[in-house]
Amino acid sequence: MLKSKSKALWTGLLIISSLIVAWMCSQNVQTVQATSSPYRNVMYYGDWSIWGGQGNFYPKDIPADQLTHLNYAFLDFDSQGNLKFTDKDAATGAPVGQEGVQWNSASAGLFNAFQDLRAKNPNLKIGVSIGGWSKSGDFSTVAADPAIRAKFVKNIASFIKYTDLDFVDIDWEYPAAVRQPDKVDNTNDEGTPNAKAADKQNYIKLLQEIRKEIDSQGQKLGKTYELSVALPAAQSKLKNGIDVPQLFKVIDFANVMTYDLNGAWTPNSAHQTALYGNPKDPDYASGLSIDQTVKYLEKQGAPSQKLVIGAAFYSRGWNKVAAGTDASHPGLFQPATKNNKDADQTLTYGAENYSPKKAGDGGRAGGVWPYRNFADLKTKTPDLKEYWDDVAKAPYMYSQKTGEFYTYDNPRSVGYKAAYVKEHHLGGVISWMQSQDKETTSTKRDALTKAIKNGLFGTSALPARKLAAPQAKITATVVPYKENGAGYEITIHNQAQVQETDEVLKMVETAAATVKLPKLYLPVNGSETLSKGDYRAGDVTVKDGQVVVDLASVYDAHEIEPGATYTFRLKSSAKEVDVKRISKITLAQRFAKNGAEQQQQTIYGK
Known part of the structure; x- marks a missing residue:
């Protein structure tokens, strides 16, 4: 019964949306035309992707024809609401593979390259993600002070106007959740040491003011801005820090980070981005799966069509895991041993990463390997074998010799995720991150990206939008x-x-x-x-x-x-x-x- 009601509501929303678009066309309103599909294929692009650690991956090599939204990660800010680049060279200085562009020219940097990419792929919306795991330390202070909050909001609106973006993504990790900085992993990590219970209410105030400001600016510029957020999947963090009914009255969609659900911080192996929870998981009751998270959010009042679920283009891994007694699924949900060390020499369950450990810059051993480098992982550990958990709809790799265990997404699992989105009338799929995808027949890193796109939209081209170009003086x-x-x-x-x-x-x-x-x-x-x-x-x-x-x-x-x-x-x-x-x-x-x-x-x- 609930499912049929949801389907009827979704159909009604589509009809209303179509009528609104028709009215706007009849009134000759100069705005961005809506796409005909209710789904989103949302991708994050880290600003560090242009450097050697990510193989100098430039925007021109993004499979943009497969995406609806491309999210620049990340834009930082200080406790007074002033915006800060996490990497000024990447943002505005480097040529980033653009022909004829010089260093530190007005055409340089990722934001210009994103605009060029969108012009060539009018199916694409481009936006900026503010905050992130290591740059959320000032959210509590900014959101709590009305004057600073107003300044921050004005700065965001000005920024997206000058860079001609289509949406803003607020990535506060996480409201009301205290975390000390992890300087072993990232010397620039702020943590969230000032988090407090009032964050839950102030988070909504911040988003309401951003919504009001960008809507007003959009009317003046003849374009429609979107507002999204990145949400935790852990139900405890959602309960403590997110007013779900109020949140979804303000935003266009939520990118639910249903990845990193398990990893080297847990004492047993498990899936990091499973579609369904497996009752054999010792931590099953915590609800660390997509299906459990979606059901929890819907129960709290989240509209299904605004929920965008996550896919991981990388692995999480344990260094030594017991085989267990299930011959069909060796190593799955089994105890791990702390027999490896992080860069600070503390013991960890985690396996070695693709990138060497370095104190202050990826110094934690977490078994993180980009999907595109899985062949290198198998060369390092030749007897790694891939297994499939049909309950969770999730793959993993396990070595009987070393005990290494890696959890990730592959084309099969993201295909199930896309089907789940359509079956449950969700908003789409979000992926972290583009540089980690695997090349197929070109320089485009698109193996998983295309699998998601085809699962959501089929093989036909994504619908193009009419872009509202700014007029210069x-x-x-x-x-x-x-x-x-x-x-x-x-x-x-x-x-x-x-x-x-x-x-x-x-x-x-x-x-x-x-x-x-x-x-x-x-x-x-x-x-x-x-x-x-x-x-x-x-x-x-x-x-x-x-x-x-x-x-x-x-x-x-x-x-x-x-x-x-x-x-x-x-x-x-x-x-x-x-x-x-x-x-x-x-x-x-x-x-x-x-x-x-x-x-x-x-x-x-x-």
């Missing part, structure tokens, strides 16, 4: 010239001004206000032919009735800073020129030489 002037012939001298005026003084906001505002790799289009006039008049015009061609001036071929024109101008000449075939023949100039910008053209706008004429 740019104009142009045209004057005739006579020098070695006749032609037109065109000057581009970047009239934008940078207002922000805060370091992070000033950097992203400056990047947004800078004209990047410009390309101009002028309608062909039958009275004359236009060609390159000086080197500053770059490459000039004629295509589809347009004179195309590609200024990206001129180094000096790569960027036109706020308040600056750029002048070039087009030579005319006519003996006498008339500026009235230049009826219109359209400007397109790019984030790389081979990037998609975006932010097209008329800067001269009509």
Whole structure:
């Protein structure tokens, strides 16, 4: 009965959604068009992915055609509500594999590369995740103070405006849960030492104010922002820190972190991201499975269509686990032995990681191996054999010789998760994280990503959205010239001004206000032919009735800073020129030489 009611409610919501979209179209509201599917394939991308530890994995190699949401992880902040980059070079400085982009240019960094990726894949929404496991230490202080909270909210809204994002993800790990910093794992870990019971109420206040602010900003900019959160799966943390009914009145969806449910911190082996709980698990009553978590949240008042369940693109592992007596499932739910050491030389149950242990930077032995490196793991431990727990719908690997045990997701298990989403009318699947997926037939790391996408949507292409491009403050002037012939001298005026003084906001505002790799289009006039008049015009061609001036071929024109101008000449075939023949100039910008053209706008004429 409950299931049929849920299905009827879901059908009704889809009908209402369709009617709203139809009304908006009839009113010519300039906004992002909704996708036709109720599901989300949400992916996290860590800003450290661009470096050697993740194989220099750049945004251009993300299988973006398989995703609906791409989440930048993470943006930090301080106790006064000021935003901070966890890696400034990754965020705004590095070229990140974008052709023709220089270090520390206005086109550099991941946020620009994300915008380029979205322009090429209009099925994709891009957003930023604020906080995270190691950067949640200031949430309690910020959320508790009305003035600081208001400042924080304003800063978030400004940030997503300048970076042209589609959504905000608040990743507070976790409200009302005290945790001391783990400096062995991460020297920059803040922990949550100031967490308090009042976090539960203040968390909702923070989200309500973010919702109000971004909705207001979205109306002004002609776009619709989404607000999501990352939620713990542990029922104790949900009970103590999350007001579930109030939360789901505010947010668009919740990314439930149904991974890391078990690991080297537990004294026996178990699944870290099982779909169903297995009663043979000694800790079964704690509800550490997707199905148990979903049922708990729904019982607390969470609407099923806003629940996005988690998939793990990496393993968790124990170093020595007893085989047990179940020959079909050796090592599963069996006691482990502390026979390994973390970087601080304390004993641990955990197996060695793919990356070497280093105090202050991944110094815990947790058996963490990216899915793409499982072949290396099997080379290290050749007798590892994969097993399948059909109750939990989860795989694991176990070595009879060493006792190593690894729990993870594979294409089969994420396929079951996608089917579960559809059967129970959930919101989709969230995955951590993209750089850990395995290449298939290209540089794209997409083995698990594609399995989730196909499970949710089938093999057809994801529906595209009409993107609402921001309009920059740019104009142009045209004057005739006579020098070695006749032609037109065109000057581009970047009239934008940078207002922000805060370091992070000033950097992203400056990047947004800078004209990047410009390309101009002028309608062909039958009275004359236009060609390159000086080197500053770059490459000039004629295509589809347009004179195309590609200024990206001129180094000096790569960027036109706020308040600056750029002048070039087009030579005319006519003996006498008339500026009235230049009826219109359209400007397109790019984030790389081979990037998609975006932010097209008329800067001269009509």
